[in-house]
Amino acid sequence: MENILEVQNLVKNYGDFQAVKGISFSIKDGEIFSLLGPNGAGKTTTISMLSTLYAPTSGDATIAGHSITKDAMGVRNAIGVVPQDLALYEDLSARENLIFWGQMYGLSGASLKNRVEEVLNQIGLVDKAKDRVKTYSGGMKRRVNIGVGLLHKPKLLFMDEPTVGIDPQSRRAILDTVKDLNKQGMTVLYTTHYMEEAEELSNRVGIIDHGRLIAIGTQKELTRQVGESETLILHIGENEDPEALVTAFKGIKGVLEANAIDHEISVVTPSAADVMAPVVTKANERGIKIHSIDIREPNLEAVFLHLTGRALRD
Amino acid sequence: MLKTLLIGIKDVKLAFRDRAALIFMLLAPFLLTLGMGLVTGRFSGGNSTGISDIPVVIVNLDEGELGQALVDTFNSEELADLVEPSPGTSPEAARQLVEDDKAAAAIIIPMGFTRSVIPQTGDFDNGSEPEVLQIELYANPTRPTSAGIVKSILDEFMSRIEEGSVSGQVSIMQLLISGRISPQDAEAAGQEMTEKLQNAPDDDTLAIALNTSTADGAEVDFDILAYLAPGMALMFLMFTVSYGGRSILAEKAQGTLPRLLVSPTNSTQILGGKVFGIFLTGAAQMFILIGGTSLLFQLKWGDPLGVIVLVLAAVFGATGWGMIITALAQTPAQVGSVGSALMLIFGILGGSFIQLDQMPAYVQAISRITPNSWALDGFTTLALGGTLAALSTPVTALLTMGGILFVASVILFGRKNLAQK
Ligand SMILES: Nc1ncnc2c1ncn2[C@@H]1O[C@H](COP(=O)(O)OP(=O)(O)O)[C@@H](O)[C@H]1O
Ligand SMILES: [Mg+2]
Numbered sequence: 262m263e264n265i266l267e268v269q270n271l272v273k274n275y276g277d278f279q280a281v282k283g284i285s286f287s288i289k290d291g292e293i294f295s296l297l298g299p300n301g302a303g304k305t306t307t308i309s310m311l312s313t314l315y316a317p318t319s320g321d322a323t324i325a326g327h328s329i330t331k332d333a334m335g336v337r338n339a340i341g342v343v344p345q346d347l348a349l350y351e352d353l354s355a356r357e358n359l360i361f362w363g364q365m366y367g368l369s370g371a372s373l374k375n376r377v378e379e380v381l382n383q384i385g386l387v388d389k390a391k392d393r394v395k396t397y398s399g400g401m402k403r404r405v406n407i408g409v410g411l412l413h414k415p416k417l418l419f420m421d422e423p424t425v426g427i428d429p430q431s432r433r434a435i436l437d438t439v440k441d442l443n444k445q446g447m448t449v450l451y452t453t454h455y456m457e458e459a460e461e462l463s464n465r466v467g468i469i470d471h472g473r474l475i476a477i478g479t480q481k482e483l484t485r486q487v488g489e490s491e492t493l494i495l496h497i498g499e500n501e502d503p504e505a506l507v508t509a510f511k512g513i514k515g516v517l518e519a520n521a522i523d524h525e526i527s528v529v530t531p532s533a534a535d536v537m538a539p540v541v542t543k544a545n546e547r548g549i550k551i552h553s554i555d556i557r558e559p560n561l562e563a564v565f566l567h568l569t570g571r572a573l574r575d
Numbered sequence: 576m577l578k579t580l581l582i583g584i585k586d587v588k589l590a591f592r593d594r595a596a597l598i599f600m601l602l603a604p605f606l607l608t609l610g611m612g613l614v615t616g617r618f619s620g621g622n623s624t625g626i627s628d629i630p631v632v633i634v635n636l637d638e639g640e641l642g643q644a645l646v647d648t649f650n651s652e653e654l655a656d657l658v659e660p661s662p663g664t665s666p667e668a669a670r671q672l673v674e675d676d677k678a679a680a681a682i683i684i685p686m687g688f689t690r691s692v693i694p695q696t697g698d699f700d701n702g703s704e705p706e707v708l709q710i711e712l713y714a715n716p717t718r719p720t721s722a723g724i725v726k727s728i729l730d731e732f733m734s735r736i737e738e739g740s741v742s743g744q745v746s747i748m749q750l751l752i753s754g755r756i757s758p759q760d761a762e763a764a765g766q767e768m769t770e771k772l773q774n775a776p777d778d779d780t781l782a783i784a785l786n787t788s789t790a791d792g793a794e795v796d797f798d799i800l801a802y803l804a805p806g807m808a809l810m811f812l813m814f815t816v817s818y819g820g821r822s823i824l825a826e827k828a829q830g831t832l833p834r835l836l837v838s839p840t841n842s843t844q845i846l847g848g849k850v851f852g853i854f855l856t857g858a859a860q861m862f863i864l865i866g867g868t869s870l871l872f873q874l875k876w877g878d879p880l881g882v883i884v885l886v887l888a889a890v891f892g893a894t895g896w897g898m899i900i901t902a903l904a905q906t907p908a909q910v911g912s913v914g915s916a917l918m919l920i921f922g923i924l925g926g927s928f929i930q931l932d933q934m935p936a937y938v939q940a941i942s943r944i945t946p947n948s949w950a951l952d953g954f955t956t957l958a959l960g961g962t963l964a965a966l967s968t969p970v971t972a973l974l975t976m977g978g979i980l981f982v983a984s985v986i987l988f989g990r991k992n993l994a995q996k
Contacts, residue, residue, distance in 0.1 A: 361581070
């Protein structure tokens with residue numbers, strides 16, 4: 262398959278601060294590629310350069326054959342952008358927003374009209390299309406924000422953390438939309454700090470931290486780096502003290518790593534079956550009730566932890 | 576080009592959907608016009624103009640009764656507050672006083688004026704046509720309102736004489752009663768008037784023309800609202816242009832400007848669209864206010880073509896100011912507060928509250944940086960019956976002002992990073 266995007270050593274300085282420190286990667290035509298990284302990693306800065314909003318300090322990228330530094334207009338025609346923060350006219354209705362933005366992408370007449378109705382359908386806002394955006398819920402606004410990026414059927418769609426700060430249902434709807442769009446042939450560059458989203462959506466993932474791409478590949482390729490370990494997730498009662506248990510678990514033979522986040526304890530081990538019994542015993546000894554136990558295959562969270570020594574969300 | 580228009584139209588739509596903006600754009604100027612109209616008595620039948628002691632130089636070269644009557648009229652009790660007449664020595668000296676801005680107008684009554692209106696027996700024996708000499712009004716263009724008032728007094732005086740010479744007897748009686756001609760002259764004057772009527776082939780030759788060097792319109796009855804309404808509209812036009820400028824920075828902060836910049840639209844089209852939007856919103860505001868006051872207050876703004884051209888020029892000049900404060904400001908809030916300050920300062924300096932005539936010369940000079948003062952001159956000229964032809968000075972000034980401010984703000988915008996949120 263062809264590469265629709267090729268990034269070569271892209272750097273961005275804000276004054277003395279280097280937000281993006283020379284990243285290179287490529288995206289194949291038709292895939293969903295996720296940039297996964299914590300807040301401040303440089304995801305938005307990267308998208309801003311690729312979408313020709315900011316000029317890179319050095320490096321270059323080509324999108325559908327157009328260089329972002331030499332042929333900005335060519336790039337802009339090929340891409341759709343869904344910015345991290347809502348960028349809509351709140352005093353216009355959803356339909357009026359879509360019409361205006363469609364015009365900015367050169368659509369007009371019947372094709373504009375049809376396309377706007379199609380997109381309204383796709384984002385599920387036909388009924389509310391006449392209402393001003395400012396009367397919408399956060400999730401509805403996000404959907405309009407996405408709709409604007411789809412109007413001209415771009416070859417490559419940039420979506421910068423499109424699910425931040427919304428309810429689970431809207432989030433579900435958005436993730437399904439992304440998968441639909443991809444099925445219809447759209448290539449997607451998706452950024453997120455939610456491991457689950459990257460896992461669910463992407464063919465390939467790039468892990469970005471402090472302006473560097475620290476790992477890139479399919480999920481299998483990435484998790485292999487952590488070894489063949491599994492993770493036990495234990496849910497305990499709200500009034501229990503997880504720290505004492507974590508210390509006790511670390512003493513069990515075969516436990517590589519134990520961590521507590523709120524009332525969830527994660528235990529990393531080469532074999533979940535082997536440590537299950539001693540874990541339950543340790544909890545019982547302390548009179549701590551375990552509500553449930555999940556076994557997880559190695560995940561991207563573990564990869565991030567392995568590579569940086571930090572949790573993805575801190 | 577098309578995208579520029581579309582962006583501008585979008586901005587007009589947004590401005591007219593913003594309730595707070597509508598209050599400032601339309602309601603406030605309308606209510607203030609109404610309020611000031613009430614204060615000045617426009618709606619209670621009076622016609623106090625808030626203007627007083629207009630300096631007028633009168634040069635009376637006529638030896639007859641009518642010249643004197645005109646001088647007396649200006650010196651009469653009723654006009655004592657309004658005008659401050661002083662006798663001039665020669666036409667040249669009087670015109671010079673106007674040139675030097677020492678007087679709002681000079682009135683020059685030519686030699687033999689009375690005799691040309693009321694010919695003596697034998698004047699036409701040689702077959703010559705009766706020809707009425709013209710009184711010259713030399714008006715000060717920087718004081719159009721005051722000059723307009725002088726002109727309307729003069730017009731009224733003229734029409735009284737004219738009516739008088741048509742219905743001879745009555746008018747002689749009136750002139751007699753008011754002490755403007757002596758009883759000894761009355762009989763002769765009456766006879767001559769009647770004779771003149773018989774001699775005259777048609778009424779046209781009787782018409783007494785007024786030769787003014789400024790507005791040359793028909794009857795003038797200056798309505799104070801014709802000054803107040805444009806004053807208020809122009810003041811709140813400054814609100815609209817700063818609101819528009821503010822929206823450029825607001826779009827940057829709300830992310831729609833960066834979004835436009837990553838669409839296949841170049842920055843010239845975007846900035847052009849924003850400017851066009853400001854211009855269009857300002858023009859819409861002015862035309863709505865003009866339409867509204869015409870309908871509700873029966874206000875006559877004057878020559879429609881002149882009004883249209885002047886509004887467009889004024890909005891252009893004001894848009895330049897909106898752009899420059901936006902180019903200099905960092906945040907939308909800064910544009911808002913600088914814009915409000917400028918609106919008030921320009922409103923006062925530009926004559927929206929206090930007649931410029933009554934301000935010291937240096938204030939009048941400074942006021943020329945405001946679009947308000949030029950446009951207000953233009954609107955006064957139009958209300959006094961002037962047409963498009965008489966507007967070249969204010970229109971040129973406004974267009975020049977707008978042009979200079981545009982170039983300056985484009986240079987400043989070039990240094991500004993519009994992409995950065
Ligand atoms: N305009 C800017 N000026 C200076 N620093 C910035 C600017 N934008 C982002 N940064 C910094 O660059 C880093 C990367 O930011 P960003 O690309 O927004 O990260 P992400 O989208 O992954 O959260 C952060 O440390 C942020 O504070
Ligand atoms: Mg970001």
